[in-house]
Amino acid sequence: MHARSAHRSLLVIGSVALDDIDGPSGMKRDLLGGSASFIARAASYFTKNVSVVAVIGADFDQKHVDELAACGVDVSGIVREPGETFHWVGKYSDDLTSRETLDTRLGVFATFAPKLSAAQSGAQIVMLGNIDPALQLDVLRQLEKPALVAADTMNLWINIKRAELVAMLGKIHTIMINDEEARLLTGEHNLARAAKGVLALGPSSVIIKRGDAGALLFNADGAFAAPAMPLSDVVDPTGAGDSFAGGLMGYLAYAGDLSPKTIRTAMIVGSVMGSFAVEKFSVDGLRDLDGAKVQARFDAMAELVRFDKLAL
C-alpha cells in the first residue's frame, strides 16, 4: 500500500491490555489485548500516520510496544505507569458465540487520563476505543477540528454512565456498537429502529456490528450491509470489532476522503481485518499480512455478495 499525499492522520485512544482467555482450545494467559492494540495494528496496514494514546503498567512487556512501533505506529503516547497493566480474564462458550468476564483488574487503567500532544490534538481522524465515556469526552475537548471522530462503547457504560455516553454521542460523527448494545441503548429490538434511535442521539452514522452476520451502517444515505466471511476456523473472537474499526478507520485515513462510496469500501476493509483477527489468538491474525492478502480477502468478500441485476 503506497504512500499517498492525501493520507490523513489517525489518532487511536483505547486500552492496551493483557488477556487471559479460556475457551475450547484451553486457557491462554497474558495475551496482548485491548482495543488500541487491535485498532492500531489493523490500521497500520493502510497508513503509517497512526498515533496511539494508551497506558501500560510496569509488568507490560516492552516487546509489544516495540512491535507496534515496527509497524510504523507512533507509540509515543503509550505511557508506562507504576502498577499492573489492565488485565481481562474471560471465558468463551464452546461454540465461541458468548463469553463471560471472569475477572477485570483495571490496574493503571483505573486512573487513565488521556493527554494528547499538540500533534495528536490536530488529528484529522480519531477512533475512540471502548473506554469510559467521560474519558472519551475529555479527549473530544482536546481535539482541534477533526474531520471524523468515531467511538465504540459497551453495555457497562450504557448501564452505569448513560449521561456521559449520551453527551459523547452528541459530539461524534460515528458510533460503532454491537446489536445487543444498540438494543440496550435504545430499548428497540428491531435493528432498523434501534439504529434510528441511536442516530437521534446525535451521531450522523451508526455502525451495528453483528459478529458472523456482518455489520450494518445506517446514515442519511440509507443502509449498507457489510457481510462477514463464512470462516471454517474461528479461534478467538476477541478483538474482532476493534480490528474491524482499525481496518475501517485506517482505510479512511489512507483514502483521504469521507465520501459515502469510500465509507462503504472502508466497511468491507474493516470486515476483512475482523475476519483475519478471529482466525488466531490475540493480534496474531493481524501479523504477517500484506497488501496482497488484504486485497485477496477483499476480493473474496466481493465475490461472496456478487449478483447481477434483475430483469423481469
Add this chain to the structure above:
Amino acid sequence: MHARSAHRSLLVIGSVALDDIDGPSGMKRDLLGGSASFIARAASYFTKNVSVVAVIGADFDQKHVDELAACGVDVSGIVREPGETFHWVGKYSDDLTSRETLDTRLGVFATFAPKLSAAQSGAQIVMLGNIDPALQLDVLRQLEKPALVAADTMNLWINIKRAELVAMLGKIHTIMINDEEARLLTGEHNLARAAKGVLALGPSSVIIKRGDAGALLFNADGAFAAPAMPLSDVVDPTGAGDSFAGGLMGYLAYAGDLSPKTIRTAMIVGSVMGSFAVEKFSVDGLRDLDGAKVQARFDAMAELVRFDKLAL
C-alpha cells in the same frame, strides 16, 4: 413479468394450514398458513406454471384455494378430505425472534400421502416443503427426471426421522434449512463447517437461512451471501422461509436455467419475497405485489450491499 418460452414447470409439495398466532399485536386466529401456501404464492409472481399438491380439511375456506387459483396456480392437486385442516397454534416472543408451538392439530395432514398426476410427475423444478421426510421420499419416487429438487425440513424430523431425512438428502439437489437446524443436523456450530457436513450427506447445494441475517448458499462454486433487508416494521415472521423458497424457485422456473449466476439472482429474489412476507400477517405481505414492487426491492437489496473494488 412477461411469459417466456423457457419457463419451466414448478411443483410444490407442502402443507396448507390454518394458523393461530399470538404475538406482540395480540392473537390472530385461523390465518392462512402452511408451507405450500407461501411457496406457491411467492412463486406465482414469476411463473404461471406452478402446481401444488397438498391436503385441506372440510373446515377450510374455499376462498383461499380460489385465490391461489386466481394467482395462476394449478390447485387441482389440493385435495379436500373429511376432517380438520392442519392447525398450528404458536406464540412469538415480544421481539419476534423466538416462537413456541402451543398446539399442533394435524387433522387431515396426519394421513397426507401426496399423489402426483402424470403432468406433476414430469415437473422440471420441485420444491418439497417441510413435511415428513418419508413423504418427501415418496414424492421423489414419483418424479420422472426433475432438473432441480429442493427441500426444506425442521428440527422435529432431524430428531425423530433422521434415517429418512438422510435418505432424502441423498436424492435431492438443494436443502434449505435454518442455522439451528444445520447445527442440529451436523453437530457443528460453525456454519461453514455445518454446511460442509450437510453437503457430505448428498445435496450439491445447501442454503442456510438466518432470518434477519440473510441466507448463505454453499456449493461447489463456493459461498454466496444473500443479505436481508433491514426492515423497520416486522409484523409476523411466519412463512418468511417459505416465501424465500417460493421466490427463489419461482424465479428459477421463470429464468429457465440453473446456472450459478441465475441461482445467485434467485437467492436475492427469495430474500425480497421473504422481506415482503414478514411485513404483514399470513400471506398478506405477498398480496398486491407486482413486477415493479419486486424490482424496486431487488434494486434496494443491490444498493444495500453495493461497494466498489479495492485498489490499494
